[in-house]
Amino acid sequence: MRSRREDYSESTRSALVRSAVRLFTERGYAGTSLDEIAKRARVTKGALYHHFSGKQAVFEAAFDEVEAEVKGRLEKILTGSQPPWERALAGLREFIGSCLDPAYQRIALQEAPVVMGWARWREAEDRYSFGLIKQALQDLIDAGEVLAVPVEVTSRLLFGALCSAATEIAHATDQRKVGEEIEDVVVRLLNQVRSAAPGT
The missing domain is CATH 1.10.357.10 (Tetracycline Repressor, domain 2)
Known part of the structure; x- marks a missing residue:
């Protein structure tokens, strides 16, 4: 069985990806910051870096x-x-x-x-x-x-x-x-x- 922590981690990553899709669609890669992606996903920037190494990794997701x-x-x-x-x-x-x-x-x-x-x-x-x-x-x-x-x-x-x-x-x-x-x-x-x- 999956742990609650694993479920939370997956939901956090999904929220970040959904946030990134919306922002990259609206503003493009150059016009989007990691701070904005984290804010829209309602997570900390530290949580973002837990899942992704940087902006390009978020974009590829x-x-x-x-x-x-x-x-x-x-x-x-x-x-x-x-x-x-x-x-x-x-x-x-x-x-x-x-x-x-x-x-x-x-x-x-x-x-x-x-x-x-x-x-x-x-x-x-x-x-x-x-x-x-x-x-x-x-x-x-x-x-x-x-x-x-x-x-x-x-x-x-x-x-x-x-x-x-x-x-x-x-x-x-x-x-x-x-x-x-x-x-x-x-x-x-x-x-x-x-x-x-x-x-x-």
Whole structure:
């Protein structure tokens, strides 16, 4: 059984991460201080340092929090009961919707490449997103919805395209319009591959 102390420690860390997500979303990394994060979480700065080594560590925990939420929603869709093609389209719409979410957009797309460095950010994005893309593609191939393409290479290409699409949305003046355009283009491309599949 977990001790009361362990429960308290976990709740303190969760409160700090939630506080960090809100503040980094509202003010960005440079505009947020550790004092403000601790104050909003209603804990001491010492308690913050008990859980995190510094501001970047807090940011990376906030990044993990928003990425895990998006991944959870996508996993639920992509492992659902709908046919693979419908799951893939619903997953695409959910991903684009996530790119419009202020927390995901500010923390994962705008701030993280700078704070974490581009290489570490891409590695983290790979950890959260690539497996989902690869499995969705494999499901489409297994169902005969698309041509049997090399899964690893094609998944990498799709992953790169979606990362670029997410960045494009995050930095666009009219983000919703760009999101709709990206969805339309990706669906058109997928339909081209689908129409070439045997039996479709």
